[in-house]
Amino acid sequence: MSRQARLKILSIAHPAVSSEGGRLRYHSLAARDDVDVHLVVPAVWKEFGRSFVGTPSDDPALKIHVLPIRLPRAGPMGWYLHFYPGLRRLIREIDPDVVHLWEEPWSVVALQARVLKGRAALVMEVDQNILKRLPPPFEAIRKQVLQHTDHVLSRSPDATAVVRARGYRGPVTPIGYGVDLTSFFPAPDMPVAESMRSGLRIGYVGRLIEEKGLDDALDAMARAAVPVSLAIMGEGPHEDRLRQRVTELGLGERVSFQGWGTPAEVASFMRSLDIMVLLTRTTKSVREQFGRVIVEAQACGIPVIGSECGAIPSVVGDGGWIVPERDPGALAKLLEQVADDPALRSARGTAARHNVEARFTYEAVSHVLASACLAAAGRGQS
Structure with missing residues (x-):
């Protein structure tokens, strides 16, 4: 596939804020010759009492946009109120084929992406596996986002059941978390x-x-x-x-x-x-x-x-x-x-x-992600 025909993916993912952890799977995705990957991460993210600073890309194939967020920890909904003031301009500049969110569908940033995505298909990656009615306005946000989602990547059968129960009728593909095999490997010899x-x-x-x-x-x-x-x-x-x-x-x-x-x-x-x-x-x-x-x-x-x-x-x-x-x-x-x-x-x-x-290698996870994005954009499976 020529570079001009590459699928442009804009992924919004607070778990990829730092160069370790969730960021690592994107290197395998960006190494493919059929996609052009842009990753949006927060400038600062706070979680479980720790603070993470968004880092720029050290991979020329992976374009990372470190953007400030608003409402990072406001109110009882914690992580789900944040949004990116600069997202509208970025989407206009990139004009993505697919917007992928590693965020829950009731989050404010998911609604923001759904409203601003333009022509792009929408792919949601979901973890939440307990079905419960959310307080206003989050239940309405979830319904709105899922109605306009083209493909769901689900962490478990329970997570799939939750989005189905809340009205999603499109395709679902299971996706796991990847492991950094350069860090996690068996001991060569037992002492x-x-x-x-x-x-x-x-x-x-x-x-x-x-x-x-x-x-x-x-x-x-x-x-x-x-x-x-x-x-x-x-x-x-x-x-x-x-x-x-x-x-x-x-x-x-x-x-x-x-x-x-x-x-x-x-x-x-x-x-x-x-x-x-x-x-x-x-x-x-x-x-x-x-x-x-x-x-x-x-x-x-x-x-x-x-x-x-x-x-x-x-x-x-x-x-x-x-x-x-x-x-x-x-x-x-x-x-x-x-x-x-x-x-x-x-x-x-x-x-x-x-x-x-x-x-659960990063290659396996990135293949699942790319396949879902290609299918959502109508280009078939990779």
Whole structure:
């Protein structure tokens, strides 16, 4: 395909604000010879108590537009009120064939893009997997945006059910999160100290909130008839209660805490584990939308024990085990089983890496995104 015929995609995505994380999949997309990619990110983004500064592109194939946003954290709707004052001018300058939003359809920026997109097709990428009626004006925004959406990229079957229930009737394509395989990869050789380590080492990476089920992991450790240690990387409001529970259960020498790390530090932490755990509990406001740490651990060759919450079972695939939510007894039995069977852990670790290579590389994710955009613009599948 000639350069003049390339599909012009304008993607609006606050998760791509920095050069790491969500930004990385766009490099694979921009490397294609059938698309011309423009990415819009906020100049500053605040999330979970951290502040991220929008960075320019270090890839000549990827055109990044760092724009100021208004209303970044106003009111109870948090992330969903922001919009870009400079978006109208940018859309006129680029004249895209497709506007892609990595934002929820009830967000103000989604409505802004729907109003300003001009001739462009609209592709929405959605994560929200709990159906609930939103307060005004957000329910009306969602209805308006979905009525004018040409293609939905969905993180899970539950997320698809939500947009269907709110009136979307067009095509839907599943899309996962990608993993940076240059950071997340198996250890080349297991250190002797680790190969002779006594007991099972499990770990968790993420926010320390009650809904993530770490209390269940602690209770299971106390019940298990085999030695199990737990390493925790992350921060959050539930940390004090977790530390108290560790003391109550007499697990002080078997549980460690550390704060957030860089991607390289997270990967190194994961490679030090036998198993990663993600035991999210379903509540009225929480259902696991994907579980990015699952695929990061699996990319390191580390199998995952996940709960039945939301998308966790489908993401884990053959690369781990699934236990019922809020069931420390079932988890304790599983820990006893896997602790006594290193061959089983090794086989699940190999399956975990294969799961990522087949479904969650940046190349795989960018291919899905490009195919949806091409289809929305009427150019067929790539």
